[in-house]
Amino acid sequence: MSKDGLGGFEQLVLLALLRLGEPAHTAPLVIEIEERSGRPVSAAKVYIALRRLEQRGLVISCKREPEPGEGGRGRRSFKATARAVALLRRNRRTLERFWEGLKPLEDEAR
Amino acid sequence: MSRPPRLARWWLARSLREDDREELLEEFDLVFAHRRRRLGWLRAALGYWRDALRIGLADHGPALAGASVVGTLRAAATGLARAPLRSLGAVATLGTSESRSSRSPSAPRGAWRSGRCHSLSRIGSSGSDRAAA
Numbered sequence: 001m002s003k004d005g006l007g008g009f010e011q012l013v014l015l016a017l018l019r020l021g022e023p024a025h026t027a028p029l030v031i032e033i034e035e036r037s038g039r040p041v042s043a044a045k046v047y048i049a050l051r052r053l054e055q056r057g058l059v060i061s062c063k064r065e066p067e068p069g070e071g072g073r074g075r076r077s078f079k080a081t082a083r084a085v086a087l088l089r090r091n092r093r094t095l096e097r098f099w100e101g102l103k104p105l106e107d108e109a110r
Numbered sequence: 111m112s113r114p115p116r117l118a119r120w121w122l123a124r125s126l127r128e129d130d131r132e133e134l135l136e137e138f139d140l141v142f143a144h145r146r147r148r149l150g151w152l153r154a155a156l157g158y159w160r161d162a163l164r165i166g167l168a169d170h171g172p173a174l175a176g177a178s179v180v181g182t183l184r185a186a187a188t189g190l191a192r193a194p195l196r197s198l199g200a201v202a203t204l205g206t207s208e209s210r211s212s213r214s215p216s217a218p219r220g221a222w223r224s225g226r227c228h229s230l231s232r233i234g235s236s237g238s239d240r241a242a243a
Contacts, residue, residue, distance in 0.1 A: 027140035040149075040157055043141045044164035047134065063133070075133060 006058075006087050012037065013049045014058065014080050014088055023062065023077035026050065050078055058084035112151075114142045114158045122162035 006014070016032040017024055024032075029050075030043045053059040058081055065074040099106065113119075119135070126134050138161060145154035 026134070026137040027144070030141045031144050042157070042161055042164055043138055044161040047165065075136070
């Protein structure tokens with residue numbers, strides 16, 4: 001994937017983040033992608049994609065320490081950046097341009 | 111059987127970076143619990159194994175991380191059959207890089223830790239209920 005591009009799976013991860021009403025944790029993100037795509041998704045793949053997206057500045061993360069008396073460990077939350085949203089919009093526009101004029105296929109898909 | 115396979119969990123724990131280990135084991139356990147309820151223990155366990163192996167391979171390059179486990183094993187077997195000496199050399203090199211990468215300060219963990227809590231609102235409120243449900 002080019003520096004400014006987004007892979008198909010990266011798009012799914014970012015869209016799932018936005019759908020969850022970010023910031024979101026890893027496990028709910030995996031479950032959201034599985035439920036929306038209707039197929040099993042590797043949690044490791046999601047983890048690796050998040051790490052890669054963060055390195056590219058498309059996601060930021062934050063580890064919240066547990067409140068006193070809350071118990072357990074802090075969990076890391078993820079949030080898509082404005083740059084990620086802009087890239088998603090651009091990808092969507094590109095796809096829509098390709099779909100234009102393919103009326104019969106559009107009807108079949110529905 | 112409500113817990114992930116112990117050997118896979120051990121392998122996963124061994125593969126994860128120390129500072130993320132406990133937190134990610136918990137996240138993977140939540141995913142396992144969700145799959146077990148939906149698909150049964152066996153399929154959840156297979157998924158857990160697949161994730162554990164993939165995480166273990168992730169630090170050896172994006173090509174391995176993106177490949178399926180079967181594809182990776184097939185490529186390894188083909189390589190071993192065609193050029194055994196070179197394959198063994200590659201395995202030895204991976205072992206070296208594993209021990210180095212776990213100590214190196216230039217490992218990508220710095221970027222993984224770059225989040226700024228103050229920029230996030232409602233932290234911890236999203237999704238956790240769904241996963242726990």
